[in-house]
Structure formats: structure tokens, C-alpha cells
Amino acid sequence: MPVMPDGAKKPMATNFDIKNPSGLSEAEAARRLREEGYNELPSAKRHRSLLAIAFGVIREPMFLLLVSCGAIYLALGDRTEGLLLLSFVIVIIGITLYQERRTERTLEALRDLSSPRALVIRDGKQKRIVGREVVPGDILVLAEGDRVPADALVMSCTNLTIDESLLTGESVPVRKVACTTEAKMDRPGGDDLPFVFSGTLVVSGQGVAVAQGTGANTEIGQIGRSLQTVESEDTLLQKETRRLVRNIAIIGLCVSTIVVVVYGLTRGDWLQGFLAGITLGMAVLPEEFPVVLTLFIALGAWRISKVRVLTRRAPTIETVGSTTVLCVDKTGTLTLNRMSVAMIAVNREFFDLRKHASDKLPESLHEIVEFSILASEKDPFDPMEKAFKEMGEHYLNHTEHLHRDWTIMGEYELSQKLLALSHVWESPSGEEYVIAAKGAPEAIADLCHFNEAQMRSMAESVSAMAGDGLRVLGVAKSHFSQTATLPREQHDFRFEFLGLVGLSDPVRPDVPDAVKQCHAAGVRVVMITGDYPVTAQSIARQIGLMSADEVITGQELDKMDDAELEQRVRTATIFARVMPEHKLRLVNALKALGEIVAMTGDGVNDAPALKSAHIGIAMGGRGTDVAREAAALVLLDDDFSSIVQAVKLGRRIFDNLRKAMAYIFAIHIPIIGMSLIPVVMKWPLVLFPVHIVFLELIIDPACTLVFEAEPEEADVMSRPPRDPREPVFGRRTLGLSLLQGASVLLIVLGVFAAARHSGLSDEQARAMAFVTMVIANLALILSN
Template identity: 60%
Template sequence: MMTIDRPAEPRGLSHAEAKARLHQEGANELAMTGQRNIQAIALEVLREPMFLLLVGAGAIYLLLGDVSDALMLLGFVFVVMGITIYQEYKTERVLEALRDLTSPRALVIRDGVEQRIAGREVVRGDVLILAEGDRVPADAALLSCNDFAADESLLTGESVAVRKLAQAEIGELQPPGGDDLPFVYSGTLVVQGRGVAQVLATGAHTEIGKIGRALQEQETEATPLQREIAKLVRKLAILGVLLSLSLLLIYGLSRGDWLRGLLSGITLAMSILPEEYPVVLTIFMAMGAWRISRHRVLTRRVPTVEALGSATVLCVDKTGTLTQNRMVVQQLIAAEASFSIHADTTPLPEAFHELVEFGILSSETEPFDPMEKSIHACGTRYLANTEHLHGDWALAHEYSLSPELLALSHVWKAKDRKEFVVASKGAPEAVADLCHLDAAQLAQLAEQVNSLAAQGMRVLGVARARWQGDAWPDIQHDFEFEFLGLIGLADPVRPTVTAALKECKAAGIRVVMITGDYPATAAAIAQQIGLDAGSGGVISGSELNLMDESTLRARIVHSNIYARMVPEQKLRLVNALKANGEIVAMTGDGVNDAPALKAAHIGIAMGARGTDVAREAAALVLLDDDFASIVHAVRIGRGIFDNLRKAMAYIFAVHLPIAGLSLIPLLLGWPPVFAPVHIVFLEMIINPACSIAFEAEPAERGVMHRPPRSPQEPLFGQRIVLLSLLQGVFVLLAALAVLGYSLGQGVSENEARALTFSTLVVGSLGLILTNRSWQHSLLHTFDSPNPALWWVIGGAFSFLLLALSVPFLRDVFHFAPLTPPQFLLSFASGAASIVWFELYKLLHRH
């Protein structure tokens, strides 16, 4: 038998002990799949079509005897590989950091202090605090517990919850599934009660580790955006292959040089190959999730980032999201007497002592709930050194709150008394029902409750009873309760909420408040924060139960406040909103909120007060539970989608002149402009521009002053495709004009190539600058800081100047020296290619 050390107040491990065990025994996690180290990323890059094309081009140069060209091209291959590997590695590290942040959290005691840590940091010997809704982070033995039950279906397949009891002596760890055992198991769910447990096994040594079942490994369905990108890539890849084969045949048949034809075909394939699209999508989504996490919002499912810009309705809890979840007892009512709590030292009249006393007895001894903490604080302030505080009483039995009866009761064994004392608190109407109040008493109670609720207070009823007997009653109604009074608690509104609501209104996002409070309380809070209740007024949970689905769908259009709601009713609200065509984001924190969170398009769990089950069902987790953080995430999400669209449009636009200059001169009988080395140079501009510079671009200033984006709106709608096509065509025309003019002037082939290439590079850089905003002018965007952009542009332009001026690089690129007027011609032509788009933006604004 193994005996567990059970100090009255366990101190847990020290930080040094925990760190040593973590190092010695490893992290508390199962073998992870999907993680890539730098070697795996490098191997993936080696298999990329672009890399294979570059190697093929290098081999052809060697066959042709152009050793310097081959070596330079292969050197560029390693540069491009390095850039790609760095970008992929950075993305992988971001995803790894997000995995750490969003891993299940555990509440442990270390050095006698409670603290939340990542589940992977739990070690053998840690003392866990477990509560209803928590996911157990490791196999452990209960030191103490109260009405504790766990769902072990993950391990046993049995859906019935298993009752747990703490025991003084612990034998060998038993298999899961048995009642009255002291063991809890990693991955299982606490469905009832609270407990303190000591960790026996972590990671691969847990029951779930031994049988090799991996958690959270679900096949993820591709999002509409991912499917759209994949479809576009397939089309462009097929087009590239067909054009390249056609060019090979044309070149070989017309000029008889099949090796050069193959080189031209490879060059054209490289110019069209759309390998940037999936890379950009991955980087934008991962970096977007990381940026959102820096604003206290964790993204558990990265594709959610793209959905944020489409949200039309935000369904939010009042308590803790719109308010600070920092309850303060403000008013006490006993019989017809009332007492207001102030900051002064006025003593509490004797008539209210029992009300506070039984409010404390009906709360947890070490509460986590803000209301119960506030009631305890009130008792400490007013009842110290009186007979009304009972630290030596023992909790004998508990009756939990349920959807059918919104009240709970604690049964206490008092010292030197044969009878038990019962304390109950909950919704005033539920406690009144327990006390069997008559019509006159109910009328008086309703008036008192409405008075407190109209002031924005949350109201609790308190009652007491006594019990003598050998067996506990099955239900609370079997006690003979006496009504003691009401406790009114105030929860201050978050100072950021009013401004966030105004931002939502400007952005066309409707805010719906859902609360368990009284309608009057909800209406008072809504008035404080400036939330319009709507023409349909406040809808209560009892009213909602009387509505069929069609009635609810009709009513929900005109009402923004829903009071006296239980978690199960949230699912009906979400489904009704979805049936009306809304894109729904919803917050939740409890176990019963999980279905609604999963049903919503964007489920948002509370990180501070939420349960693990809610967090696992949600797509986003609010670390600070603040409504303003949701709005900030929406703003970032809209900006991310805008920048993604700009990056994709840029890729589409810039590939057009590259492909055109690879094909058209050969069809016209002109000398070839591009070789693979030129495409590699351009890729060194395109890749950082679309994946780094555009990703780091600040959101447009008016991003929250337009309606939500329709989820059916494609990334490449007709307007976007047409504008991108025109951007590319104008750059192509500018470069072809310079090429034709220079050849007409009788300059050398290398001079014409240098002029044309310079025009294309300047035009490509111009495309980056003009696509920073599709609303404001290029000059206006200079006010928005983006250091990454200037590194990309500065680096590309500097390298172009080096390629034109350094003899060795000129030979590699087959350039001839340019005079200042010639370079000015190229610069002006490239810059002029974007003037039309600047004029279009000006006309579009006005």
C-alpha cells in the first residue's frame, strides 16, 4: 500500500523540485505529431518543384558549358532555399508557441501558492486543484474531495460519470472506470465537485499514454479559403506546364536548339509556378494567430483568423466580459429592512447578521466564484469576533445547483449540536420556492428584487433550515426552509466596453448580451454601456422556452438582450441566429456552454474563469475575458484578411509580366530576356514581399468602418482578378515598350536585357507600394510604419544596382553597363506602370 502525504494545507512541490523533475522525467505530453524540425523543413524544400526546376536549369548550363552561370544559379538556389527554410522555420516556431499557449492549463500548488501553468509543465508529485469542468492534466490520487465525479469515457467508453472518494492509503494505480476509487486520470473530465489531488504519473506513463491514444488528433477540413487557393494553384500549374511544353516545341522546331528551348521552357515554368500561394496562406494564418495572441486572445484553430472578418453578431456574457467580474456586496434586505454597504465604518445592524452568516455557509469555504468571495469579504468585515462565523463547522453534505432549480444548499455539522444546519442561496425565485412563500410574500419579494435589479445589481436569495435524521433527503425541497433575505451585488462595467461597442456599431457588427441575471439587471447594465435593447425588448429564458423555432427566429432579429438564460438555451439562440444567415461569434465559460461554442462559427472561451471543456470547444480563448479584446481580435482579423488579399493580388500581378517577358520576346523573334538566374532574383523580391512585408502591413484605418465581409465572398472575386490582371499587364507593357525601344535603337542584347530587367524590377517594387492600400494613395501609406517593407524594397533595389554596376554580377546576369539616362528611362517606365492604379484609387474614393 502507498500512503499519500496529506497536510491540511498542502504546499506542493517547490519550484526547484518541479523544474528538476521536468528536466529529469520530461514534459507531461504524449508524442506530438505534425511538428517539423529544420531538417524536415529542408527536405520538404528540396522536393519543391521550384527547387527541382532550378537544379535542372543548372544541369543544362553545365551541359552547355556555361560553368559560371551554372555555379551562380546553384548559389542562388541555396540563397532561395535559405530564405524559404527561414520563413518555414519561423512559422513552425510560431505554431509551436501557439500550441504551448493553448495547451490545457492546470491549477497547481507550488511553494504553498496556487498558480495556473501549462498542462505540459505538470510533474509527478505536483498538487492539483480540480473543479467541475476541468480536464485532468495527469494521473493523480485525490487527497480530498467533495461530491466528486469524473467522466472517464475517453478511456473506458462508458458515458456514466464515475464517483470518486479520497482515501487515506493508496494502493497501486487501478484501471479507470470504478466507483469510489481515489484515482483520476489524464484526459478525463471533472463533471461534479471539487478536489485536491497529488500527481502519480505524467506523459507517456499515464493510462492514456500506455494505451497510445493520442488526444486532439482530428482530421481538419479545409476551409473555403484553403480550397480556393488550392484550386487556383492547380489551374496555374496546369497552365504553366502547357505553356512551357509549347515554348519548348516552338523554340526547338523554329531554332533547332532543344537544350536552349528546354532552358526557356524551365524559365517560363518558374515564372508561372504559383508556389508562393500556399506558403503565404500558411504564414499569414500562423503569424495572424500570433499577433492576435499578443492582444490576450489565443487562437486554438488557426483558420479561425480568416473568419473573424465575417462575424456579423457577437453574443457575449454580461458577467466578466462586459463587466469586471469583481462582485461587491452593495445592498442587504431582510424582511422590510434594507442596509446599504458603504466605505464608512457603520456597523451592520443585528437584523442582517443571519443573512450574511447563512450567505457564507451556503458558499464554498475557499471560494473561487467572485460572488462568494464578496460575501465572505462582507462577513469578515462585519461579523468578525461574533458568533456568526463558523470556521470549526464541518461540511456534511451538498446539493448542487441545477437547471431545474437555480439554488444550492450546504449541510453543516455544528460542534456540540446534534442537529445539522442547512444554508441555501440562489436565484430569489428558486429560494422563494424552497421556502413556500405565499402570494403576498412573493409580491413583496418581487418588488424588492426589481428594485435592486433596476440598479444593475445581481440578486441572491438566502434561506436556512435544520435537519435531524440518519439519511439525507433526495432533494432540497424536503427541508423546511425559512427565507432570510436578499443580497444585492454590484459588478462594475469594464471601462473599455463602451468604446468597443461603438466600434462594433461602426463596423456593422451587432452585439447581443446573454446573461443569467434578471431582465431589469441586464437592462440597467445595457443602459450603462450604451447597448440598444432593440425594438423587441428584453427576452427572458422562460419566454424563450415558449417560442417555437420560427417565432424565435422572428423575435431574435429585434432583441439584443436575453436574461435569465441557462447554458442550454444559448445553443437555441446560436442556431436561430445562424438560421437567419448571421455569422455568429459567441462567448462561454461553463461545461454546458460547449455545445453552443461548437455550434457558433467562432466560439470564444473565457481564459480566466472558463472551464477546460469550454476552452477545448472554442476556436478562440480570451485570456483576460475582456469584451474589448474580442473587438480588437476582429479588427486584427479584418486587417489580416485585407493584407492576405493584397499579397495574393500582388503575386498574381507580378507573375504576369515575368511570364510575359519569358514568352512574348521569343514569339516575336526577339532575343530571350530572362534566364533562370533572373527568375531567381525576382523570386528573392516576391517571396519576402508577399510573406513578410504584406503580413506586417498595419490594418487600413477604415477597417472597422465597413460592414462585415460576406463568407461567400471569394478571395479572388471578379473585381480583384481584373485589377490584379491590369496591374500586371501595365508593368508588362512598360517592360515590353522599353525592350522594343532599346532593340529599335540598335543597342546590344545585354543592354536591352539590363534595361528591360531594371524596368521590371522597378515596376515590381512599385506594385508592392501601390498595393499597400487599395483605398489610399501611395504617398498616404508612407504614414503607416512597416520596417519589413523597407528592408525588402531597399534590399531589392540595392542588389539591382550591384547587378548593374559590378562586372562579375553583370556577367552572371548577362547585362551591359547602363548610362544614367538609360537607367532613368527604366526607372521612369517602371514607375509609370502603376500611375493608372493610383488614379483609379483617387476616382474610387470620390
């Protein structure tokens, strides 16, 4: 075995001792899942009992006033009225219980969706499953950016380092080694141990491990922490509403106190005065606001999950409809991420596989196909490498160009400085290594030390292929003596250029229409890709992107200062040859212009940009767990149209929330007026607590069932985005609510006055006024 330098990766062992190298069968996995249970920890939040919910309801100011009224009626000897009021508490507890259970079920479903994923080997095939379905004995495939789904024993690894700070508090990642003898799981901490633990993070490298403990039978389970939960947090709108309710409650308390004193002093009936004061307090207090907000946010997250978008942070519900710029990755989001080799170019000769799918591959192209496969993983997961393997099996099967029995001896990784990677293979002769490289054409040209003439020739070929919307890669080969130490860098090999490979990735069928919807809704779509500018422009034209002629490359970004970048991003919609590190600069530049930015990402290096964006969107299908945790939304199907649907739903949710708030505000005006005006005018009381409670029983379900379920407006995606700083109660909304409420108040007052003037008794006039208010309440629901 040769000496491996620090710059090259050591090989992954392939002869580890696993009783079943094909992994568990699906039937065996299902049996173990039934026996062991799901791979999850007990929920950190217990469901509140009926008694706890009832106690919570009684503690609310509104219901303290209600109980007080019931007690006063009993003190006055009116048992029927007093018991009726107290019975309403039970009804309201029932409504609250229903709403809370519905909210809990919604959040529980979101917690299940947010479970980390796991790549396992079952029935001899790699399969990505929900992390909670991992069972002891599963073979886990670990890669950079993954959360380890279970406590496991490492059977093979390549430069595997793990961040175990969650368990140990040590921020420095620890190095892992493969298990060479039988071993039992030990405690975390320290280098060169063959154990990985649930919840820890793969910082670099890759590995294969066998799950030993799941769920509560893990190290983190013993500590008793619950990681994967959808945390409830107060949004800006919730805080604003809470302040509003508090201020109104203080005003209501002061006015109610004045009413009690004035009523008692002027009429001498202090019990009736207390009743009038409590009635006014109940009328003034808009306790529905926080309830409605919580409900809309929870159900909004649930509705958005129905379009395959998981909401990880509640504030996103408020801002998703306000998005002004949507920055998206091309591959897998705008396209299907189903790569196939479409064209091969060798010595300026092009062979279009799309036109010759059934033909034999010319002998002159066999070598480039051979080395493109050698530069890929043996069992590829990446769509590009799958495309190379499928091409080889189709055209080179039963030839000497496929080397299934070769052993990989090392790997040189792709980096930001050099967008190419190399695999070092041991040849059967045992005399030399065979090195296969693939990567960006300019990087391969660099490895092959091209002169200017060669660069121009290659650039022309690349431009021709990229103009057809193809993703272009270069392929090269080299040989190296096995008696020497492998070099630290790829540059030290003497590479020979073999040619170019163009891969096609079809645009998703629904993307052009979704982009058109974004433009109509005032949302600018920005495409970010690592492909060539010409390839990016071709895709941009296919999907109907605006300003497709202006392209900014990663190299140009590096040369710009922040001021220049801010000017360029005002109109640019295509960024090509961009690295993940550039995304953060783009987000910050757009935010500096006052844009509301949504950014997609899937890799570890995308996490800072996802966290900085107003709405970070991680890819659920191909994204790393680190990206998912940094994001506010997770796109479960990696489909661009799902983002557009989330924007549409976000606008609908806010519209309906505004309607519900406007209705609540409007209906409280006549309730307050009919509680205060009779006291001032020395009329008999029109509204008693029982009337107000009855109206409350209409208001809450109306907001829950009617307004929350209201379909979107016809112009929801044909108007500009809303400013997120715009309050729910803008001047127009507030004015309309005041006008509606005042109109209802005047009508009810008119009915009450007319009834009294016509000689009806106070009870009859009160009944007519109350019936009028109920009808007007229903009219407000319909009009809003």
C-alpha cells in the same frame, strides 16, 4: 452519521492524510520542476532537419524546373549560368528554412498557451497555474469540466465521476472514492478506485488529489499520445488556393509544351526550346500562394495571441474579421467579475453597504449574512461566494455568527429546474442540522412556498435592487432533525425566507468604447446573462448597447418555436435569465439568418453552443477545459475588448493577405508576358530562368516582411463585415491586378523594343528590360 439520500451529496472528508495539508511551497515546487521537468509529453511533431527541408524544397515543381534549367545550361557548356542557377537553390532553401522555423516557433508558442490549467494548493492558498508546471506532490483541486493535469491519488471527493474513455475506450464515466489507506497508482478502469489520470475529464463532482506522476511518467505518457497540440489543418482558403495553383500549373504545362515544340520546329534549336519552355513554366506557376497563405495564418494566430486571444483552429483566422453578431456573457466579460455585496434587503428595508462601509451592520441583518456564508463553500473560489465571505469577515468577525468549526454534511446542487442550492451543516448541539439556501429570488421564494402577496412584495424589492445594476440573490434557512434521513430534494425542507442580497460587479472601463467600435464596424453585440432583465438593462445602458429596451428571457425562449425565435433575434440584444442550454438555440437561430456568430462561454454546458458557433470563444481565466477544447478562440484574460481587438486583427490579416495575393498575381503577368511574347514574335529571349529566380527572391520576402507587417487601414473598424464566402480575388481586386500587371508588361515591352530600335545589343536591351521590371516590381509593392 446519517443515511444520505441519492438526491443529496455526501460530505467532503476533511481529515485525509496528507503530509503537508498546505501543499508544496513555491520554492519546493520550483525545485521539483527543475528535477522532474515540465508536465508535458514530447511534441508529436519533430522539427524537420536541414536535409529534410532541402529535400522538400527540391521536390517543389518550381525548383525541379530550376534544377532542370541548371542542368541544361551545363549541357550547353555555360557553367557560370548553370552554377549560378543551382546556387539560387541554396539561397531559397535558406529563406524556406527561416520561414519554417519562424512558423514552428509561432505554433510552439501557441501549443504552450493551449496547455490545460490546474488549480493547486501551494503555501496554503489555492492558485491556478499552467498545467505544464504541476509537479509530483502538488495538491490538485478538481471540479466539474476540468481536465486532470497529472496522475494523482484522490484524498477526498464529493460525487466525483471521471470520463476515462481516452485511456480505456469506455464511454461511461467511472465513480471515484477517496483513498483510505496507503496505495500505489494502478491502471485506469472500474468504479470506486482512488486514482485519477492525466488527460481524463471530470464529468461531475469535485475532489482533492495529490499528484503522483507528471509528463512522460503518466499513464497517457506510457501510451505515448500527445493531447494538447495546436493542430494544423487546411482552411477553405488554402484548399481554394491549392486548386487554383493546380489548375494554373496544368495550363502552364500545356502552354510550355507547345512553346518547346513550336520553338524547336521553327528555329531548330531544341535545347533553347526547352529553356524557353521551362522559363515560361517557371513564370506561370504561382507557387508563392500556398507559402504565403500558410505564413499569414501562422503569423496571424501569433499576432492575435499578443492581444491575449489564443487561436485553437486555423480557419478562425479567415472568419474572425467577418463576425456580424458577437454574443457575450455579461459576468466577467463585460464586467470585472469582482463581486462585492452592495445592498441587503430584509423586510422591505434596504441597507446600502456602499454608503455605510465603515459603519456597524445592524443586528437585524446579521442572520442573513450568517446564512449567506453557510450557503457558500468554506474556501470559496466563485467571486460571489468570495464576496459573502469578505462581507462576513468585515462585519461579523468576533461574533457568534461565523462558524469556522462547523462540519458540512451534505449539499443539494443548483439545477435548471431550481436555481438554488442548499448546504446541510451539523450543529454543535448534535441534535439538528442547519440548512442554508441561496439562489435566484424566485427559486428561494419557491422553496419558502410564497403566496401571491409575498411574491409581489419580493418582486418589488428585487426590481428596485436590479434597477441599480445589482445581481440579486435570495437567502433562506431551515432546520432538520439529525435522527431522520435527509430528504431527496430541497423542497422537502421547511425554509424560512431571510431576505435579499444585491451584489455589484463593475463594468470593465474599456467596454463602452469597445462596444462603440463594434457598432461602427457593423458588429451587433448581444448580451447574455442569468441576471434579472432589469439588471441586464442597467448594464446594457452603461456600456452603450443598442436596443437596450428589448429583453428576451429564458422563459420566453422556452415558449418560442424556431420561426418565432428567428424573428425576435433579428433585433434583440439582451437575453436575461438564460441558461447555458439556451445558447445553442440562439446560435442556430442567428446562423439561420445568415449571421456570422461569435459566442462566448465558460461552462461544460456551453460546449455545444461554442462548437456550433462560427467562432466559439472560451474564457481562459474562469472557463472549463471542456469549453476551451470546444472553442475556436480562447480569451486568456476574459476581457471583452480583447475580442474586439481580435476582430480588428482578423480584418487586418485578411486585408494584408488580399494585398499580397494581388501583388503576386500582378507581378506574374509581366513575367509570363515577357517569357511568351518573344517566342511568339521570334525575338531573342528576354527573361532567362536566372532572372525569374531573382524576382522570386524579391517576391517571397516582400510578402513575408512587407505585406504581413502592413498596419491596418484607417477604416478597418468603420466598414461592414466581409462576407466570408467572398473570394480573395473579387472582381475589383482581380481587375486591378490585371490592370497593374498589364501596365508593367507594356512598360517593359516598350523599354525592350525601344532599346533594340536604338541599336543596342540584345544583351543590353535585355538588361534594360530586366532593370525596368525590378523597378516596376518595387513600385507594385509600394502601390499595393
